Amino acid sequence: MSWLSRLRHTFRSGKLDDELDEELRSHLEMRVADNINAGMALAEARHDAQKRFGNLGLMKEDARETDILGWLDTVTGDLRYAIRVLRKNPGFALTAVLTLALGIGVNTAFFSVVNGVLLNPLPYPRPEQLVTLGESKPNFINGSISYANFFDWQKDNRSFSSMAISRGYGFTLTGLGDAEQLDAKFVSSDYFVVLGANPVIGRTFIPGEDKIGEAPIALIGAGFWKRKFGASRGVLGKSITLDGKSYTIVGVIPEAFDLYRSAHPTDVYVPIGQWSNPLLPNREAGLGIHGVARLKVGVNIEQARADMERVTANLAAIYPDADKGIGAHLVPLTESLLGNVRPVLLVLLGAVGFVLLIACFNVASLMLARSTNRTREFAVRVALGAGRWRLIRQILTESTLLSVIGGGLGLLLAQWITRAALRLVPTEMPRAADIHLDSHVLIFTAAISLLAGILFGLAPALKSSDLFLSETLKESGRGSNGTRHRAQSVFVILEMAMALVLLIGAGLMARTLARLWEIQPGFDAHNVLTFNISMPPSINGASAATIRAAFRNVHDKFASLPSVQAESFNWGSIPLTAWDDEQLFWLDNQPKPSNENEMNWALSYVVEPDYLKTMGIPVVRGRFFTDADNENSRHVVVIDEVFAHKFFGNEDPLGRHITLQQGEIKAEIVGVVPHVKQWGLDSDESQQLRAELYVPFMQLPDGAMKLAPAGTTIMVRSDGSDPALFDSLRRVNKLMSEEQVIYGAQTMEEIISASLAARRFSMILLGVFAGMALILSSVGIYGVISYLVGQRTHEIGVRIALGARRWDVLNLILSQGAKLTVVGIVIGVGASLGLTKLLARMLYGVSASDPLTFIGVAMLLALVALAACYIPTRRAMRVDPMVALRCE
Amino acid sequence: MVRPKTDVLQGTLALLVLKTLVRGPMHGYGITLHIQTISKDVLRVEEGSLYPALHRMAQEGWIKAEWGASENNRRARFYSLTSAGRRQLAEEEKSWARLTQAVANVLQHA
Numbered sequence: 001m002s003w004l005s006r007l008r009h010t011f012r013s014g015k016l017d018d019e020l021d022e023e024l025r026s027h028l029e030m031r032v033a034d035n036i037n038a039g040m041a042l043a044e045a046r047h048d049a050q051k052r053f054g055n056l057g058l059m060k061e062d063a064r065e066t067d068i069l070g071w072l073d074t075v076t077g078d079l080r081y082a083i084r085v086l087r088k089n090p091g092f093a094l095t096a097v098l099t100l101a102l103g104i105g106v107n108t109a110f111f112s113v114v115n116g117v118l119l120n121p122l123p124y125p126r127p128e129q130l131v132t133l134g135e136s137k138p139n140f141i142n143g144s145i146s147y148a149n150f151f152d153w154q155k156d157n158r159s160f161s162s163m164a165i166s167r168g169y170g171f172t173l174t175g176l177g178d179a180e181q182l183d184a185k186f187v188s189s190d191y192f193v194v195l196g197a198n199p200v201i202g203r204t205f206i207p208g209e210d211k212i213g214e215a216p217i218a219l220i221g222a223g224f225w226k227r228k229f230g231a232s233r234g235v236l237g238k239s240i241t242l243d244g245k246s247y248t249i250v251g252v253i254p255e256a257f258d259l260y261r262s263a264h265p266t267d268v269y270v271p272i273g274q275w276s277n278p279l280l281p282n283r284e285a286g287l288g289i290h291g292v293a294r295l296k297v298g299v300n301i302e303q304a305r306a307d308m309e310r311v312t313a314n315l316a317a318i319y320p321d322a323d324k325g326i327g328a329h330l331v332p333l334t335e336s337l338l339g340n341v342r343p344v345l346l347v348l349l350g351a352v353g354f355v356l357l358i359a360c361f362n363v364a365s366l367m368l369a370r371s372t373n374r375t376r377e378f379a380v381r382v383a384l385g386a387g388r389w390r391l392i393r394q395i396l397t398e399s400t401l402l403s404v405i406g407g408g409l410g411l412l413l414a415q416w417i418t419r420a421a422l423r424l425v426p427t428e429m430p431r432a433a434d435i436h437l438d439s440h441v442l443i444f445t446a447a448i449s450l451l452a453g454i455l456f457g458l459a460p461a462l463k464s465s466d467l468f469l470s471e472t473l474k475e476s477g478r479g480s481n482g483t484r485h486r487a488q489s490v491f492v493i494l495e496m497a498m499a500l501v502l503l504i505g506a507g508l509m510a511r512t513l514a515r516l517w518e519i520q521p522g523f524d525a526h527n528v529l530t531f532n533i534s535m536p537p538s539i540n541g542a543s544a545a546t547i548r549a550a551f552r553n554v555h556d557k558f559a560s561l562p563s564v565q566a567e568s569f570n571w572g573s574i575p576l577t578a579w580d581d582e583q584l585f586w587l588d589n590q591p592k593p594s595n596e597n598e599m600n601w602a603l604s605y606v607v608e609p610d611y612l613k614t615m616g617i618p619v620v621r622g623r624f625f626t627d628a629d630n631e632n633s634r635h636v637v638v639i640d641e642v643f644a645h646k647f648f649g650n651e652d653p654l655g656r657h658i659t660l661q662q663g664e665i666k667a668e669i670v671g672v673v674p675h676v677k678q679w680g681l682d683s684d685e686s687q688q689l690r691a692e693l694y695v696p697f698m699q700l701p702d703g704a705m706k707l708a709p710a711g712t713t714i715m716v717r718s719d720g721s722d723p724a725l726f727d728s729l730r731r732v733n734k735l736m737s738e739e740q741v742i743y744g745a746q747t748m749e750e751i752i753s754a755s756l757a758a759r760r761f762s763m764i765l766l767g768v769f770a771g772m773a774l775i776l777s778s779v780g781i782y783g784v785i786s787y788l789v790g791q792r793t794h795e796i797g798v799r800i801a802l803g804a805r806r807w808d809v810l811n812l813i814l815s816q817g818a819k820l821t822v823v824g825i826v827i828g829v830g831a832s833l834g835l836t837k838l839l840a841r842m843l844y845g846v847s848a849s850d851p852l853t854f855i856g857v858a859m860l861l862a863l864v865a866l867a868a869c870y871i872p873t874r875r876a877m878r879v880d881p882m883v884a885l886r887c888e
Numbered sequence: 889m890v891r892p893k894t895d896v897l898q899g900t901l902a903l904l905v906l907k908t909l910v911r912g913p914m915h916g917y918g919i920t921l922h923i924q925t926i927s928k929d930v931l932r933v934e935e936g937s938l939y940p941a942l943h944r945m946a947q948e949g950w951i952k953a954e955w956g957a958s959e960n961n962r963r964a965r966f967y968s969l970t971s972a973g974r975r976q977l978a979e980e981e982k983s984w985a986r987l988t989q990a991v992a993n994v995l996q997h998a
Binding site (some may be wrong): 022 | 915928958
């Protein structure tokens with residue numbers, strides 16, 4: 001579009017347009033006439049006159065603004081100029097680019113975590129329709145759904161288009177290379193329908209196949225399929241041996257399908273009716289089964305809750321023994337997956353945003369300082385007619401160029417950081433597998449790079465372009481320093497404040513972790529190893545006596561290792577892990593309750609005599625088990641102090657009896673031990689179910705004993721002399737049977753550490769962010785003080801010449817830095833008081849406004865800031881008055 | 889003549905036009921001729937910039953346009969200063985003086 005048509009365009013009405021045409025025509029004619037008078041031929045005269053109109057004149061720049069090609073032309077011009085300017089100042093350019101790369105890098109890395117975990121939709125069709133299900137019971141808000149109840153729920157509800165249950169399990173795979181433990185899931189037929197998963201090949205389960213007694217079939221995960229079958233299509237119809245039973249493979253499930261998107265994909269899915277647990281059909285049994293369902297279109301979760309209330313009330317009426325007091329607990333899937341991590345990730349995202357802001361302020365500050373030296377350049381440009389907007393655009397072009405280069409470097413950095421961070425991510429973090437750099441992350445990086453460029457370019461741009469308007473030039477160049485200095489000071493103050501907020505956050509997390517580490521879990525974790533054992537599948541179906549003999553043999557074989565000091569099976573709860581098991585019982589002075597909910601509940605530990613020695617737990621009263629407490633002797637139990645206090649108050653529990661629901665076994669309480677923090681170092685005390693009950697492993701009822709070979713935990717205390725204890729155990733294990741698997745080794749210390757992983761993750765990240773903020777803001781204050789010293793060299797020289805001592809100079813400069821720091825700290829403390837509330841959920845044993853942390857961190861920041869000021873101050877103290885005066 | 893660079897003189901065109909019109913009403917072509925002649929060919933106002941500038945200045949109310957007859961009795965649009973235009977001219981002359989003085993100072997200073 002030419003300027004002419006654009007100008008015409010501005011004359012909206014036809015009349016004006018005609019007037020313009022006429023005016024221009026008359027202009028042309030006059031020019032042609034003059035040209036002819038000057039001796040040109042008519043054609044040439046016309047051509048010349050026309051050409052002048054076609055030429056781009058002084059308004060060229062204006063005209064270009066709206067013309068995209070022309071616009072690009074000016075942009076490339078600006079860009080070339082910017083590149084030239086930056087090339088001339090490699091030190092500045094490098095500092096700015098690196099600062100930005102750091103800021104953008106950590107932001108990109110962290111955003112890719114947030115993007116993967118929170119923002120990307122779950123990989124299921126219409127994920128918002130998905131709901132997790134559990135039974136709400138007196139002791140559990142979100143308890144296990146019984147197999148029998150599930151089928152009634154499925155049949156009776158009117159809110160869900162499909163509903164399914166699943167239960168994690170570990171199968172021993174034999175007959176396909178070395179025996180190994182597989183991550184498996186028992187699922188009901190509709191599981192894949194609910195989640196909308198299509199098999200890679202073959203089919204999924206069809207209704208009815210999840211009933212007890214159906215033919216054994218299995219689906220395998222794509223990872224397992226590739227690993228064991230080379231992704232061959234011929235796998236369909238083949239059979240695999242799981243726990244000694246042959247299952248026919250009917251399909252392969254895609255790799256990226258796991259419900260919790262954890263790092264550990266499921267190897268094999270089996271219809272839940274195949275579970276050999278004899279309690280499965282029992283309507284009362286709590287077997288760790290949880291549900292997932294898909295809401296019908298147009299049904300919301302509240303309606304579904306009301307509907308399930310009706311369903312469960314009906315069941316309670318029909319089966320009062322099993323279902324009285326049982327409700328359904330419904331939570332949207334995204335909420336149950338991400339509800340816990342969302343606030344943490346958002347807090348951290350905010351923190352990392354601060355780091356970028358600080359980086360931007362730093363670069364803005366640098367540019368401001370530099371723009372002082374460019375006063376002359378800008379003045380000349382203004383004098384030559386460059387507009388205010390033109391100057392702003394030039395500076396913004398420079399800043400954007402910096403930030404885009406910084407963003408590019410940041411992206412590289414982010415890839416590296418993300419890889420490192422993924423190693424830090426707690427294993428229980430949902431969707432860890434979904435974290436990677438994708439197009440969203442790239443867009444995010446591009447966006448923050450541009451935004452950063454504009455953000456830190458704007459202040460210097462506006463300040464510099466003030467030349468155009470203000471009286472500054474009159475004042476021979478020094479006057480503008482005031483405003484510039486003010487802007488820099490504001491930047492430094494804000495940097496200090498933000499760094500303080502991050503440091504306080506990190507400090508509070510560090511104190512929380514320190515507090516948690518101080519908490520005694522109730523056992524001595526040092527040198528304790530836990531692992532699981534699956535006995536050879538051939539033992540399935542053997543008598544309880546045979547199984548007990550096999551366990552005794554296993555126990556003795558492992559105990560024979562010289563470094564093993566104590567050893568115990570544990571077929572129950574494992575402290576500080578997600579593994580918990582419960583015993584239901586009634587006291588000797590109670591009648592047998594009519595249903596489970598009226599029984600008493602306790603955490604169950606089914607262990608051997610050496611359990612206390614293994615875990616380093618003392619006996620408070622009475623005794624613990626001995627080898628004589630076996631399947632042939634009378635039943636005994638040991639309780640913890642919480643149990644004793646809860647059920648016996650001040651009475652002596654020793655000698656009293658309780659009846660265990662399982663097998664209706666009446667057992668005598670023979671000892672009391674201290675409480676162990678089953679639920680976590682911090683949260684144990686807030687739990688409902690805390691009473692702990694120890695039962696001798698060998699006194700497990702025969703029915704339960706028959707389940708134990710499929711998977712039992714072994715806990716071992718060693719003398720610490722064998723650095724590869726688990727390898728030694730594995731060698732011993734292999735000698736016993738090629739088909740017996742031990743797996744899942746974890747030291748108790750690792751378990752404690754893992755229980756704090758989420759907090760440690762937050763602390764480390766906050767710490768890293770805070771450290772970066774501290775360094776960047778120190779650089780910031782260093783820069784400003786250096787700049788001040790540079791500006792005041794002359795003044796300092798005069799002062800020294802007039803007899804000021806070095807000490808006075810030190811005072812003069814440091815007090816400037818101190819002022820900025822103090823204001824920054826005051827603002828930072830104020831902001832922290834508000835912002836640390838967001839951390840409150842993560843804190844333990846320390847208040848969100850913990851004065852010690854606040855004061856300590858403020859002092860740290862002040863010290864670092866003053867140290868950063870000291871370097872330029874020293875330079876000021878060394879000012880030679882003669883040199884300083886001469887430079888004026 | 890050295891051609892001004894793209895962003896040169898942008899701010900000054902209005903000043904030049906206003907100053908030219910002090911002599912009395914003049915049409916666009918006359919304005920270009922006048923500036924070119926007085927500046928001894930150093931400044932050349934191109935049509936592409938003049939008319940948009942004239943239009944803008946008219947909108948600002950600094951100048952007004954009337955149809956009239958040129959020296960050769962051609963119909964032409966004559967521009968003349970308004971009182972707002974005179975004030976604007978005084979303003980721009982002052983700021984131009986300040987600017988050139990400032991630039992001169994800076995150039996001397998270094």
